[in-house]
Amino acid sequence: MGLTIAVCIKPVPVTTRLDPHTGRLDRSVAHRMNSVDENAVEAALTLRESVPDSEVVAVSVAPAEFSESLRPALAMGADRAINVSAPELEGADLLGVSAALATALSGIHPDLVVFGAWSSDGYGAMLWAAVGERLGFAVASRAVDFMLEADRLTVTRQIEEGTQVVEVVLPAVLALSGEVNTPRYPSFKDVIAGKRKPIENLTMTECPVTAGTTVLSIDPAPLRTRGIVIQDDGRAHEQLIDFLALRGIV
Amino acid sequence: MSMATPPAISGSTEFPHLFSPLRVRGVELRNRLVFQPHFNGLADVHGMPTADSTAYLEERAWGGAGLLVDGSMATMYEGQMSRKYVAAWDERSVEQNRRTTDAVHSHGASIFAQLNHGGHTSLETPPPVLWAPTQMPEPSSVHTTKAMDATDLRRAVEGFAASARNLANAGYDGVELKIAHDGLLRSFASPFFNRRRDAYGGSFENRMRLPLECVAAVRENMPDEMALGIRICLHEYTPFGYELDYGLRIAEHLEASGLVDYFNCDAGSFSSFWMEIPPAAVAQGFFRPLNQALKAQSDLPVVAFGRIKDAGLAEHMLANAEADLIGMARQLIADPETPRKLLEGRANEVRACIACNDGCLHAVAQEKPIRCVQNPAAGQELLYSERLLVRASDPRSVVVVGGGPAGLKVAEIAARRGHRVSLFERDTHLGGQVKLGSRQPHHEEFAEVVHYLEAAVRRLGVEVWTGSEVDAEGVLDLEPDVVVIATGSQPNLPVSHRQSSTDPDAGAIARERGLAIGPETPGLELPCVYSTDEVLAGVALPGTDVLLVDEQGHWEAAGTAEFLAAAGHRVTVVTTRATIASELEGTNHAMFMQRVGKSQITLRPHTGLRAVEPGRALLVDAVTGEESWLVVDAVVPVSWRRSRDDLYYRLHDLLLESGSPIQLERVGDAAAARLVQTVLLEAHQMATAL
Structure with a gap:
């Protein structure tokens, strides 16, 4: 009996820009698969090879029109894809998205859930923890290497001090650390095959959203201003010291 | 292509200096971005502006520039350095120029016109005689000149006056006089070109007399609110010409007249034409010290010039008070919408000028209509403007x-x-x-x-x-x-060449059908033969001596020779043509030749490749047919590529x-x-x- 390996994909906008009115990301632009999610797909495909009859399911939570962002995962070799959407999810925060994703994942009964390290739009890098918590799965994060034997996953984690090797028993969440592998380039045949695989678009009738965050305001980064030029008339050092002293630097 | 309501192109959080308005005399500029004057070759052969001229300028106004300077307008027939210079002195130019100014104004931009008397300098089709203060050719030119007499001097001033009246009637907001990299007025100001001993030469004040008379004539012949500016060459970059200190002195003298409202910086001359419109080999922002020096001295608004394409640099220059306005010609040719994109927070969508000069300068130097590598619509906006995409x-x-x-x-x-x-x-x-x-x-x-x-x-x-x-x-x-x-495409090497192992042979079907042919020089299949693709991909060539065969004339050959020289090889470049890199644009060719002179590259024009054998190549003199062997470690043939x-x-x-x-x-x-x-x-x- 093979494993069901879910790999979580985030459709991200191709250009990152904050909408000055809502304070949220402008999602009116084209979307594509988050780039480090390619590493997650690669990891999932590698893991599939270690247990016969396993399948890889790509899962995303996004408006249905972005679900084509899952196509690269299918071209790389994922068996099928599911996208879950709900009108209430627009602008949802970590609480909302993790609840929706956990609900969607529960539907496919995964043995292992693989996440990329972060998303290139939000850089939250926390969703894997929240989903693991909601599913009640063991979580191995910041993984740089991993090996699956029977129902045990041995994971090498990157930590401040060096590396740490841990073992988790399935079902589990595996979150990668950065670009830990080289994602495969799908061949032309794989691309065609990927186009024929299904992307299931599900709409949540009961969305378990708990909105915890409201954006109050956004402000642009401070502008560069003209620096102070001190012409050296023999006393430049004194002016420099005054300048630094006034700001409590010396 | 006009729009009903001119959009406001000012006010930006990201580039606050670039998008702040500025008043120049009676003219309120909506932002600090200036489309610099240049010869665009879009007028007809009688010097009349065309619908293409109008569309070219309108496109940049729509794109959001604050000020456009409509360049290269001649003040009289004898000063029309190309027959496609707009004949500003001729009343018949007013009607189309009026269409241009109306179109530009409809987008909320301002437009000045630049007046130039070509003097001793000329392009493809010069007038029969060139005028100068003293009879001598511009050193880079074959044309000698006529030393102007009193009548000529008077007519030159009248030409500026008549042109200014026409430009005012055509609706321009200002007039800029060119005392810059070409033209009569700089030659009068120049101690090298002006050796006269009458009231128009001898002393600095005398040399400045004609330029000042022309400035005064323009001022007197246009409404008070119209601005008057000077495009000023601050440094000639020649062994015999003037340098920055003298350029600043010219500016100071002009400013003291009280007739000038702004300065537009410039440098170079026909004898250093690669500094007029410098190619990519000249660093971005290279001329900043010149702008800074004039800005430090002058109380007038100063337009910065010279290889400014990056908005961050432009904003920094304004914040740093190096200039009041930022001049861009080629960047706005490459992407007319640059200002609008910057303003709308779409800086990452800007299409950058690559300073190749292949489309713009290369075309107009031959009196052809202006084009751009990056922007297929340049000079043919009526056909290909991105605004026409449906x-x-x-x-x-x-x-x-x-x-x-x-x-x-x-x-x-x-x-x-x-x-x-x-x-x-x-x-x-x-x-x-x-x-x-x-x-x-x-x-x-x-x-x-x-x-x-x-x-x-x-x-x-x-x-x-x-x-x-x-x-x-x-x-x-x-x-x-x-x-x-x-x-x-791929380099046209034999199927049995090593190239086929990494880049599968292309064109087999076409060759079989007689639609393509393979290379016919014996020995090109040998291991010592390298394709340009291999070389540039980083394949290391054996030994020291490389023969590069240039049957292409462009950068694929010339740039690869430089690439190999930089990697430590001694490179001999041959071509059957009269010149190596014959197809390069002029400024690029000039700077290429300067670099060749300082590198391990030997040029042998009129020489072809007849055969390659291991360790040597058989060369043939293209004129006499005489054959000779050259000992080489590697051969890089650059011929036409096969599809x-x-x-x-x-x-x-x-x-x-x-x-x-x-x-x-x-x-x-x-x-x-x-x-x-x-x-x-x-x-x-x-x-x-x-």
Whole structure:
């Protein structure tokens, strides 16, 4: 009996820009698969090879029109894809998205859930923890290497001090650390095959959203201003010291 | 193409200085971006501006520039350094110029006109006699000059006066006089060109007399609110010319007259023409010290000039009080919409000028209409402006094979028109030959051709697959409406050459059908023969001495020679033509020759390659037919490239057999290897027809 390996994909906008009115990301632009999610797909495909009859399911939570962002995962070799959407999810925060994703994942009964390290739009890098918590799965994060034997996953984690090797028993969440592998380039045949695989678009009738965050305001980064030029008339050092002293630097 | 309400192009959080207004005399400029004056070759051969001239300027006003300076207008027939210089002295120019100023104003921009008397300098079709303070040719020119007499001096001033009246009638907001890299007024100001001993020479004040008389004549012949500026050459960059201190003195003298409202900085002369419109080999912002020096001395607004294309640099220069306005010519030729994109927070969508000079300067120096490598619409806005792109009424599914410039351009334009586009590239990165070309010394900015296109196709949601080699049957499986083959080209080396092991032989089907031929020089299959693609991809050549055969005349040969010299090789470049790198644009060729003189590159024109043997090459003198052997470690032949068109022919046959309605096109080098400018125009044309 093979494993069901879910790999979580985030459709991200191709250009990152904050909408000055809502304070949220402008999602009116084209979307594509988050780039480090390619590493997650690669990891999932590698893991599939270690247990016969396993399948890889790509899962995303996004408006249905972005679900084509899952196509690269299918071209790389994922068996099928599911996208879950709900009108209430627009602008949802970590609480909302993790609840929706956990609900969607529960539907496919995964043995292992693989996440990329972060998303290139939000850089939250926390969703894997929240989903693991909601599913009640063991979580191995910041993984740089991993090996699956029977129902045990041995994971090498990157930590401040060096590396740490841990073992988790399935079902589990595996979150990668950065670009830990080289994602495969799908061949032309794989691309065609990927186009024929299904992307299931599900709409949540009961969305378990708990909105915890409201954006109050956004402000642009401070502008560069003209620096102070001190012409050296023999006393430049004194002016420099005054300048630094006034700001409590010396 | 006018719009009813001029949009406000001022006020920006990201570039607050660039987008703050500025008043110059009676003229309120909406922002600090100035489209610098230049000869655009769009007037007709009688010096009358055309609908193309108007559309060219209107496009930049629509794109958001604050001020446009409509350049290269002649003050009299004897000063019309090209027959396509606008005949500003002639009342018949007013009608079309009025259309231009109306069009520009309708977009909220201001427009000045630049007046120039060509004097001792000329382009392709000069007037029968050139005027100068003292009889001598401009050192870089073959034309000698007529020393002006009192009547000529009076007529020169009258020419400025009459032209100013016409320009005021045509609705310009100001007039700029050119005392810059060409023309009569600088030659009068110059101690080298002006050796007169009358009231118009001898002393500094006397040398400045004619320029000041012309300034006064212009001021007197236009309404008070119109601005008057000077384009001023601050440094001639010649061994015999003046330098910055003298340039500043000219400015000081003009400012003291009280007749001048602003300065527009400039440098170089015909004898240092590579500094007038410097190519990519000159660093961006190279002329900042000149701008700064004039700004420090003058109380008038100063327009900065010279290889400014980066908005961050421009904003910094204003914040740093190096200038009051930022002049851009080539950047706004390459992307007229630069100001608008910056203002709307779309700086990452700006298409950068690559300072190649291949489209703009190369064309106008030959009196041809201006063009641009990066912008196929430049000078032909009425045909190809991006404002004319219409959404396809019947969006189609388009498969583009090949992610070089041609394929990317088709994908960009097709996607902008609403087609569903997928693009396949066999390499793991997009860019094709542009990637290789940008590895040549001084060609880093060439890569921006692809940076723009890649960002554009990704932004537009084009489905991009890299590392994916397409086969004909598979393309049919995709069931597209259109297939565009943009698979590029490869060096035309024998099938048995090593190249075929990494880049499968292209063109076999075409050769079999007599539609292409292989190379005919004996020995090109030998291991000591290297393709430019191999060289630029980083394959190390054996030994020291390399023979490079230039039968192409452009950077593929010249830049590869420099690449090899930089890697420590001694390079002999031969060509059967009279000049090595004969097809390079003038400023690029001049700087290439300067660098060659300082490097281990030997040039042998009038010399061809007859055969290659291990360790030596048989050369032939193209004039006498005399043969000689050259001992070399490696040979790099640069000839025409052969199209990578096998997929095209396979698909063509398959579609014919199956009676499929799929539309098949080929574009770029896959059709015929050419320079990127031509290829991008062709791709634009193809995609607008889909």
